[in-house]
Amino acid sequence: MRVSRTWDSIVSLMPKGGETIWGNMDWSPEDEHVCDFSKKRYFRLSPSDNNVNNSDAKQVFRVKDPVKYGRIISFGKAASVLHSSQLPTAVLNEILHMSASRNFNSSCGEAWTEYDEISRESIRKIGAADKAYTATTLFDLLRFVAPKMMNRAEAHFSHGIADNLDDPKYNHYKYWSNPLEMKLPDAPNMEIYCSYGVGIPTERSYVYKLSPSNKCKHIPYQIDTSVNGEDGSCLKSGVYFADGDESVPVLSAGFMCAKGWKGRTRFNPSGINTYVREYQSKPPTSGIKSTAHVDIMGNIALIEDILRVAAGATGEEIGGNRIYSYILRMSERINLRLWWPGSVEIATGKVLADERCRVRREKKPHTAEMDYSLAALKLLCGQLKDARGTPSQSALTLGGILFQRVWLQGVLVSSDDEDRLLLDDSTGIIELNLSGDFRQRQWKTGMYVMLVGGYFVRTGDIPVIKVHKIVDLSPFPDREAMWYLEVLEAYKLFYQPLIEEFI
16 A cells, blocks of 8 residues: 555556456355365366366366455455355445544654544444455545545546446546446457466455554554465465466456457447457466466467467467356356447347247247247347246247247357357357257357257256257358347337237
């Protein structure tokens, strides 16, 4: 804090996106993180890696209770593990008012710092045991501890999520360093790579305590280095660790390429292709395979990727996504609005359907076998979570419309063998089950495809589509933009009237 008081730009490194990205008191994207790095088995999702033992992907070692990473700062170990209902409610506004209205009498001389202006009583209340702060309320804590520094910093940096990126206020330079408050340029032929190291314990959240000193000019709070977890725990010396490159967590390094900028979104309106390129850390430290935050600049795999791209290779030509971490699963858990202005956001649970297919009401008799006369619904992956089962073993309903097959388009974001592919359309991720001739074809990460298939719900796992038809549309980049318009038109012209008629 002493350094950041003179280097205000350090505030730009604070978590961006608040609780939406980093989690709240009882949830975080890393809820399933494997904490024992000595036992963790990494697996890559790129089809170009022929050395993967798929059995390793199933060997996971989980802690009994998920770490509550959403609590960026907890005062006391208990505050980092108890359910939020068992913690006292923070009263920062009340304490801030009390602190600001006090008349301070200091015996520390005339040279005061901001810390000397804080009421000792306020310091104790803020840092009382069993209090915790998220990526949102953390800024309230900083405004209390160093209000002058934060006034300066917040004039130059922002850490939120834009509601409307077309609002003129986002032209201000303070938003430029936040990818959640800025659009990518209109450069559809450009490619963006998120290249970073993984496999090294990286600081994610902290257990704090009141500083023991009663002297003037001391920082009131400090990490409680006496707090540790059990063997194989994420908690060591007052710090909860997650996956990363020793300095930056995977969530921060990979989220925008994995989801925020993936496909055509309001943050990426021209649909710039993005690729996640992860590098797994291997001994020795500081060697040519190290992926630590600075050491990675000498990593031979990173250097090879840079040289190939500089020589004109595309992301697909260097292998597409190469993923060892759980960044895709983490990104899927983050509920971030990705639509650009003028598009429709599917938030009502109503269904979009294919205008060329017949719609049947839920109460119509049906059988357990696949009925190919039922509508193949034009959908977005994010809508599938609202599908509901029926007495039939193979039919479902969405918005009151019966269906067995879905019609989707999206990007193949990963594959770990010929039978398992993941498809991402920027609203969600689904697994594709290929068979027959489709299984024999070579499907590469980064391909933009259209498919029709039967939908099956799997509790606690990514939904799966049994593919009946799949076509590579990569040579036709405009099809991705047209797809959203087709889905919108199908809903407006054909299915909204039917849904309203049946209500």
